[in-house]
Amino acid sequence: MESKGVVPRDAAKSTKDRITETKVAMSTAHDLQHGPTALYGQVASIIRSQITGGTLRADDDLPPIEQLCERYGVSRITIRQAIQTLVAEGLLISRRGRRVTVAPQAGVSQADTFKDVVDPMSAPQDDHEITVLDRTDRVVLPEGVCFIGTPTASYVRLRKVHRSGGVPYCVMEMYVDQALFNRLPRGIERREKLAPFLIKRANPEIKVGRERIIVAAADFEEAQMLEYPMAGPVARMTRILCDPDGNAIYYGRFTYRGDRFGVEREQGPYVKQPWEQLRKSK
Amino acid sequence: MESKGVVPRDAAKSTKDRITETKVAMSTAHDLQHGPTALYGQVASIIRSQITGGTLRADDDLPPIEQLCERYGVSRITIRQAIQTLVAEGLLISRRGRRVTVAPQAGVSQADTFKDVVDPMSAPQDDHEITVLDRTDRVVLPEGVCFIGTPTASYVRLRKVHRSGGVPYCVMEMYVDQALFNRLPRGIERREKLAPFLIKRANPEIKVGRERIIVAAADFEEAQMLEYPMAGPVARMTRILCDPDGNAIYYGRFTYRGDRFGVEREQGPYVKQPWEQLRKSK
DNA sequence: TATCATTTGTACGTATGTATT
DNA sequence: GAATACATACGTACAAATGAT
Numbered sequence: 001m002e003s004k005g006v007v008p009r010d011a012a013k014s015t016k017d018r019i020t021e022t023k024v025a026m027s028t029a030h031d032l033q034h035g036p037t038a039l040y041g042q043v044a045s046i047i048r049s050q051i052t053g054g055t056l057r058a059d060d061d062l063p064p065i066e067q068l069c070e071r072y073g074v075s076r077i078t079i080r081q082a083i084q085t086l087v088a089e090g091l092l093i094s095r096r097g098r099r100v101t102v103a104p105q106a107g108v109s110q111a112d113t114f115k116d117v118v119d120p121m122s123a124p125q126d127d128h129e130i131t132v133l134d135r136t137d138r139v140v141l142p143e144g145v146c147f148i149g150t151p152t153a154s155y156v157r158l159r160k161v162h163r164s165g166g167v168p169y170c171v172m173e174m175y176v177d178q179a180l181f182n183r184l185p186r187g188i189e190r191r192e193k194l195a196p197f198l199i200k201r202a203n204p205e206i207k208v209g210r211e212r213i214i215v216a217a218a219d220f221e222e223a224q225m226l227e228y229p230m231a232g233p234v235a236r237m238t239r240i241l242c243d244p245d246g247n248a249i250y251y252g253r254f255t256y257r258g259d260r261f262g263v264e265r266e267q268g269p270y271v272k273q274p275w276e277q278l279r280k281s282k
Numbered sequence: 283m284e285s286k287g288v289v290p291r292d293a294a295k296s297t298k299d300r301i302t303e304t305k306v307a308m309s310t311a312h313d314l315q316h317g318p319t320a321l322y323g324q325v326a327s328i329i330r331s332q333i334t335g336g337t338l339r340a341d342d343d344l345p346p347i348e349q350l351c352e353r354y355g356v357s358r359i360t361i362r363q364a365i366q367t368l369v370a371e372g373l374l375i376s377r378r379g380r381r382v383t384v385a386p387q388a389g390v391s392q393a394d395t396f397k398d399v400v401d402p403m404s405a406p407q408d409d410h411e412i413t414v415l416d417r418t419d420r421v422v423l424p425e426g427v428c429f430i431g432t433p434t435a436s437y438v439r440l441r442k443v444h445r446s447g448g449v450p451y452c453v454m455e456m457y458v459d460q461a462l463f464n465r466l467p468r469g470i471e472r473r474e475k476l477a478p479f480l481i482k483r484a485n486p487e488i489k490v491g492r493e494r495i496i497v498a499a500a501d502f503e504e505a506q507m508l509e510y511p512m513a514g515p516v517a518r519m520t521r522i523l524c525d526p527d528g529n530a531i532y533y534g535r536f537t538y539r540g541d542r543f544g545v546e547r548e549q550g551p552y553v554k555q556p557w558e559q560l561r562k563s564k
Numbered sequence: 565t566a567t568c569a570t571t572t573g574t575a576c577g578t579a580t581g582t583a584t585t
Numbered sequence: 586g587a588a589t590a591c592a593t594a595c596g597t598a599c600a601a602a603t604g605a606t
Contacts, residue, residue: 034581038593041512045502064571075595080572088370088513089499096572097602114429114494121549147396199549209549212396215497215515215540217371220327231370233497233515233540239549258497258515265547267403267481267491267521316600320574346590357576362592378591379583 032072039074043082051091051106058106061099062092087229090259105259117262118169120211120237120254121196125164130190133159141175141251148210148240149248154178158189161225169260171225174252198241198250206249209241213263218255226257233258314354321356325364333373333388340388343381344374369511372541387541400451400542402493402519403478407446414472415441423457423533430492430522431530436460440471443507451542453507456534480523480532488531491523495545500537508539515540 032042050056062068068079083100086092094100135158141151155175162170174194188197199206214236223230234255241250314324332338344350350361365382368374376382417440423433437457444452456476470479481488496518505512516537523532 034594040593041502048501066571077594077596081593083572085513089501094572095602096600097604098571100572114496117496195549211547211549212544213495213547214396214544215517215538217515217540219330219371220323231367231513233499235497241549256497258499262494262496263545263547265493265495265545267477267493267523316575322574348590359575359577363574365591376591377583378581379585380590382591 032074039072040078040081040085043068043072043074043079044085047082047086048089048091051086051102056102058102058104060102062101064099088231090229090232114262118164118256118260119263120170120239120256120261123196124162124193127165129163129166130192131161131163132190133161135159135189138178139175141248145238145251146240146248147212147238148208149242149246151251152177152179152247152249155251156181158194160189162193164260167260168226168257170254170256171222172252172254174250177247177249180249195239195241195250195252205244206241209239209250211237211239213237215258218257222255226255228257235261314356321354322360322363322367325350325354325356325361326367329364329368330371330373333368333384338384340384340386342384344383346381370514372514396544400446400538401545402452402521402536402538402543405478406444406475409447411445411448412472412474413443413445415443417441417471420460421457423530427520427533428522428530429494429520430490431524431528433533434459434461434529434531437533438463440476442471444475446542449542450508450539452536452538453504454534454536456532459529459531462531477521477523477532477534487526488523491521491532493519493521495519497540500539504537508537510539517543 032039037045047056047062056062062083063071065076065079065083069076072079083092083094087094091103091106092100093103135156137156138154139157140153141155154177156178157173157175159173160171161168162172176194176198180198188194195209199209216234216236217231218226218228218234220230222228222234223232226234228234234257237252237254237256239250239252239254240248243249314321319327329338329344338344344365345353347358347361347365351358354361365374365376369376373385373388374382375385417438419438420436421439422435423437436459438460439455439457441455442453443450444454458476458480462480470476477491481491498516498518499513500508500510500516502512504510504516505514508516510516516539519534519536519538521532521534521536522530525531
């Protein structure tokens with residue numbers, strides 16, 4: 001292939017900078033090159049480094065797309081795709097009718113990020129809200145989901161949304177053994193995180209609780225319920241609690257917003273790893 | 283304005299045409315509606331349900347975009363955006379010059395997915411490869427990253443890529459105490475996962491290892507190194523190992539492809555947490 | 565309360581580059 | 586080399602949400 005000379009594309013380049021309102025002290029004309037990296041990728045890189053570098057800060061507005069088009073000498077689609085990329089990365093927020101803004105949590109380092117996340121087993125904050133979407137009694141567990149323990153005859157199925165500070169951070173679907181649920185205080189599902197409650201106070205005793213965690217992209221439904229970009233990163237967790245007889249008295253599937261999820265694990269030489277005690281899942 | 287209506291596309295059944303071979307028994311004209319849900323969202327929903335429902339199976343080809351345009355009576359951009367969405371969700375793979383295909387791991391249930399993932403501490407498979415990108419001796423740990431333990435005076439900094447079955451699944455940056463590293467077998471960093479090696483065999487003993495895990499979207503660099511869609515979901519893990527004196531003799535930051543990451547945790551009142559089982563001192 | 569300008573979201577049509585078959 | 590098919594990119598238009606008037 002020929003390393004061809006760059007096609008001169010100075011269409012809108014000479015236009016005077018009319019960008020005066022924005023706080024964004026963006027630097028002067030960037031020279032984008034038609035080449036191996038797509039134009040939208042180059043634009044995204046520039047903006048990304050402005051965010052990580054501190055030129056753009058949390059909650060800052062970006063200039064309108066039209067102005068960015070002029071500035072970089074590219075079309076609207078190109079800018080849009082760059083913005084889309086950064087939205088998916090969690091660095092920008094774009095909403096109809098408003099300016100595109102830098103995400104509140106953008107630019108903080110990874111270590112700091114960990115302060116804002118919600119460990120699934122942590123105690124809820126003061127501003128924690130629980131919404132019960134629906135409840136169905138006397139249902140059976142779906143086939144093949146029980147990776148430890150044996151299902152019981154009958155469950156209560158609950159779907160809930162948890163919010164912190166008004167923002168939903170987790171949607172979940174859980175099955176609680178019907179007999180056990182009937183013994184719990186009335187309305188407890190609206191007041192408490194059930195798994196921590198069961199582990200601390202339930203009768204009969206919980207013998208073992210196990211969680212599997214994977215990461216994925218939010219599907220349409222999850223994105224809507226979590227007020228989160230479609231295909232944004234999420235954590236999916238499956239949790240099972242068993243009683244001393246090996247009955248799975250609790251099964252839950254959780255989807256956490258990626259920006260609000262974090263877990264900590266210990267590793268050490270004297271500890272047998274949980275999965276070494278497991279039967280292999282096929 | 284009136285939609286042009288879906289052109290029935292049944293005639294083109296030339297023998298050479300492999301398109302008719304696709305198992306896409308796509309139903310007859312789907313009526314998309316201009317309304318609250320965007321057209322591309324409707325298309326994405328249809329295809330998504332075909333995948334999860336089994337009409338489209340892993341490694342199946344989608345019809346060319348042009349044909350999808352005709353089928354749904356929408357333009358190329360609309361189809362592309364639907365495909366993009368599903369690519370970001372990990373359900374489709376789109377490559378230049380080839381048909382869009384259904385991702386190999388698409389359509390399997392969450393529980394099943396867990397068998398393909400790589401627990402960070404698991405033993406490497408036979409087809410496991412390690413590439414050392416670079417090595418720098420006698421460096422100090424970056425400021426403020428050490429969430430447990432105290433940094434030592436000098437580290438070896440390594441950047442590596444791990445592959446399984448030829449596919450990269452993790453990129454990492456790690457710091458190993460210089461003195462400790464000098465005592466390790468030569469070239470061990472190219473042959474072994476260092477943390478498990480240290481935990482099992484190092485001298486002095488590791489007293490405690492702790493991991494923090496969050497989820498995020500792949501940035502440009504990570505996406506390239508992992509051969510993964512930009513902004514695709516990834517897990518980021520930070521791990522620190524300390525010796526009995528509380529010195530952080532190992533610090534590592536890892537980025538895992540979302541489709542290859544999974545961890546398991548135990549929870550329960552009668553199971554001592556790993557760190558509770560640790561010998562407190564020698 | 566209603567209207568208007570601004571700004572982004574969605575969508576169409578078209579053209580060209582580039583990788584695969 | 587040719588045909589196929591996706592990626593990128595331009596220009597344009599209208600819809601919908603927001604904020605200010």
